[in-house]
Amino acid sequence: MNEPRSARLADIAAQADVSEATVSRVLNDRPGVSESTKRAVLTAIDVLGYDRPTRLKAKSALLVGLVMPELVNPIFPAFAQVIETALAAEGYTPVLCTQTPGGVHEDEYVQMLLDRGVSGIIFLSGLHADATSDPARYRSLRERGLPIVLVNGPLPDLDAPFVSNDDVASMGLAVSHLVQLGHTEIGLALGPERYTPVVRKVAGYRAAMHEHLEVDPAHLDRLVTHTVFSLEGGAAAAGRLISRGATAIICGSDLMALGAIRQARSMGLTVPGEVSVVGYDDSTIMAFTDPPLTTIRQSVEAMGDAAVRALLDEIGGEGTPRAEYVFRPELVVRGSTGAAPHRG
Numbered sequence: 001m002n003e004p005r006s007a008r009l010a011d012i013a014a015q016a017d018v019s020e021a022t023v024s025r026v027l028n029d030r031p032g033v034s035e036s037t038k039r040a041v042l043t044a045i046d047v048l049g050y051d052r053p054t055r056l057k058a059k060s061a062l063l064v065g066l067v068m069p070e071l072v073n074p075i076f077p078a079f080a081q082v083i084e085t086a087l088a089a090e091g092y093t094p095v096l097c098t099q100t101p102g103g104v105h106e107d108e109y110v111q112m113l114l115d116r117g118v119s120g121i122i123f124l125s126g127l128h129a130d131a132t133s134d135p136a137r138y139r140s141l142r143e144r145g146l147p148i149v150l151v152n153g154p155l156p157d158l159d160a161p162f163v164s165n166d167d168v169a170s171m172g173l174a175v176s177h178l179v180q181l182g183h184t185e186i187g188l189a190l191g192p193e194r195y196t197p198v199v200r201k202v203a204g205y206r207a208a209m210h211e212h213l214e215v216d217p218a219h220l221d222r223l224v225t226h227t228v229f230s231l232e233g234g235a236a237a238a239g240r241l242i243s244r245g246a247t248a249i250i251c252g253s254d255l256m257a258l259g260a261i262r263q264a265r266s267m268g269l270t271v272p273g274e275v276s277v278v279g280y281d282d283s284t285i286m287a288f289t290d291p292p293l294t295t296i297r298q299s300v301e302a303m304g305d306a307a308v309r310a311l312l313d314e315i316g317g318e319g320t321p322r323a324e325y326v327f328r329p330e331l332v333v334r335g336s337t338g339a340a341p342h343r344g
């Protein structure tokens with residue numbers, strides 16, 4: 001990189017109240033300059049109207065992109081709050097990009113973030129979780145040197161760290177709890193099959209059902225249904241599963257669980273007297289629903305902090321292991337699950 005001509009060095013040095021040699025060290029990213037002095041030099045460059053070198057623009061922007069789905073599901077605002085707090089503690093500002101059906105596409109958001117000179121991007125449950133999407137979009141970001149972290153949706157052979165909830169263990173906890181309550185007809189209500197976390201939940205559910213009940217795989221096919229991650233999706237799934245004899249339903253999100261409870265009641269059934277329902281996420285209001293929701297708690301705080309630490313290590317050039325950080329979930333038992341009904 002070429003330094004500005006000496007007159008500009010002198011101007012910057014005078015504005016920052018440092019030597020021209022110090023300005024030169026900052027511009028060439030040489031050691032021996034404190035962070036406060038570096039900030040003073042960069043501020044002087046801005047005040048005098050000079051353009052920062054591209055390399056220093058990227059470092060000084062202190063912006064981090066956060067790309068996630070819509071905010072209707074309360075688990076996503078919870079993740080956003082944890083990540084924003086962790087970034088702010090390190091002097092970074094998140095640029096939140098949320099996706100809605102028919103709205104701005106993830107790729108468009110990414111281009112906007114690149115145009116703003118973000119230092120890195122955290123992707124939460126984005127296209128990386130969709131097995132039908134093209135992973136080349138993420139590889140191209142890494143090829144240009146942009147640090148990224150993917151949450152809840154690892155991609156094989158991608159040069160990036162991943163942070164995930166243990167979906168297999170989640171299903172094991174839910175199935176074990178319901179079996180202990182006497183349930184044998186345990187349904188599973190999930191979103192579309194193309195998402196990696198959904199595939200993992202199905203695998204965990206099947207393994208747990210086989211371990212505890214030795215259920216015939218063909219019978220399990222009738223107890224798994226896919227809709228969408230919403231209240232309406234949960235209601236539709238519950239209607240199908242209850243009609244097939246399910247006395248308990250494990251849902252892929254808390255919103256789906258609330259929809260399942262509503263559907264059970266609309267069919268004249270009590271929860272948990274005749275149908276037990278388990279959610280997934282443990283959003284903040286789930287302890288106050290009617291009945292309070294039994295659910296699988298994602299480690300939102302630990303996962304969000306881990307994603308930020310991994311990204312900042314990448315930004316700082318320290319690098320992180322190219323592995324998936326998998327966090328253990330927790331079963332939170334409340335009032336929406338109870339003993340299996342007696343059927344004569």
